[in-house]
Amino acid sequence: MxxxxxxxxxxxxxxxxxxxxxxxxxxxxxxxxxxxxxxxxxxxxxxxxxxxxxxxxxxxxxxxxxxxxxxxxxxxxxxxxxxxxxxxxxxxxxxxxxxxxxxxxxxxxxxxxxxxxxxxxxxxxxxxxxxxxxxxxxxxxxxxxxxxxxxxxxxxxxxxxxxxxxxxxxxxxxxxxxxxxxxxxxxxxxxxxxANGPLAVAASKRILIESPEWPAAERFDRQREISEPVRSSEDAREGATAFKEKRAPRWQGR
Incomplete structure (x- = not known):
């Protein structure tokens, strides 16, 4: 550098x-x-x-x-x-x-x-x-x-x-x-x-940037392509577990 x-x-x-x-x-x-x-x-x-x-x-x-x-x-x-x-x-x-x-x-x-x-x-x-x-x-x-x-x-x-x-x-x-x-x-x-889930942060930014160009009829399908991998990630499970256990989540980016 x-x-x-x-x-x-x-x-x-x-x-x-x-x-x-x-x-x-x-x-x-x-x-x-x-x-x-x-x-x-x-x-x-x-x-x-x-x-x-x-x-x-x-x-x-x-x-x-x-x-x-x-x-x-x-x-x-x-x-x-x-x-x-x-x-x-x-x-x-x-x-x-x-x-x-x-x-x-x-x-x-x-x-x-x-x-x-x-x-x-x-x-x-x-x-x-x-x-x-x-x-x-x-x-x-x-x-x-x-x-x-x-x-x-x-x-x-x-x-x-x-x-x-x-x-x-x-x-x-x-x-x-x-x-x-x-x-x-x-x-x-x-x-x-x-402090938030890194996969969710990156996916949310991507949807915000890309979605204005999506045809209206395809918006939810295209959003689903981006959001579903995050929903099924280890981090999503960790987020729910941390909430249940009343502790800070430990993100892995997976």
Whole structure:
């Protein structure tokens, strides 16, 4: 793992920190590769149930590193896209903890996450149009799925930065915190998720993501294909047994 990305494990949660504060955590190729490796680890390690991604030095991410781009770098990796996440987010839940700025590609990283926690003074947005560019890292695809259509159109076409408090008002931000508190709050959410059955958590996220594309007549059949293996798992039996015995469950991921 590169020094440009730091990782830590807390109670079944992988904490991923973009660690280029001198560049406002802008993404170069090295950083994209390292984030992609962290996402692979989150998906493949059975002891991990959820993840949190944040930035060092009081800011989340300023997007693509333009100096690296002008030097010929393309901070994208096969299968996961820009920043190692926007085209292939992890299968397991991941929460973005936003402090300072999350702009352009940095906002697109946040939008690739399942939940957002933001400090009250944080700001985010897609300012690409101000430079005659297009937010092609998933921002234009995901934003109208996260907030009302007309609000998404305003944000995307004006390119103006948006206050985290406004993001909370329109349902984009799950929780607001005082400055400096986003990571702790996101970690609290993630550890609450990680205390649950890992198979059930992954299956629930999959159904939430995939079901809008299912034909109405097939929804319950398709849901059953995902949910039944969990229902018949050892963990499901352990959950019922733990409830009966009034103790904490011991998940095995099987």
């Amino acid at each position: 590169s020094d440009s990305v730091l990782t830590d494990v807390v109670e079944g949660v992988l904490v991923v920190t973009i660690n280029r504060p001198e560049a406002r955590n802008a993404i170069n190729t090295e950083t994209a590769v390292a984030i992609g490796e962290a996402m692979d680890r989150l998906d493949e390690d059975r002891s991990l149930v959820a993840g949190v991604i944040t930035g060092a030095g009081g800011t989340f991410c300023a997007g693509m590193d333009l100096k690296a781009f002008l030097a010929g770098e393309r901070p994208s990796i096969p299968g996961r896209g820009f920043a190692g996440i926007v085209e292939g987010p992890p299968v397991k839940p991941i929460i973005a903890a936003l402090e300072g700025y999350a702009i352009a590609g940095g906002f697109e990283i946040a939008l690739a996450c399942d939940m957002l926690v933001a400090a009250e003074d944080a700001k985010f947005g897609l300012p690409e149009v101000k430079r005659s560019l297009v937010a092609a890292g998933g921002g234009l695809l995901r934003l109208p799925q996260r907030i009302p259509y007309h609000v998404a159109m305003e944000w995307a076409l004006t390119g103006e930065l948006v206050a985290a408090t406004r993001g909370y008002e329109v349902g984009l931000v799950n929780r607001l915190t005082p400055k400096g508190g986003a990571l702790d709050e996101a970690l609290g959410m993630a550890t609450a998720i990680a």
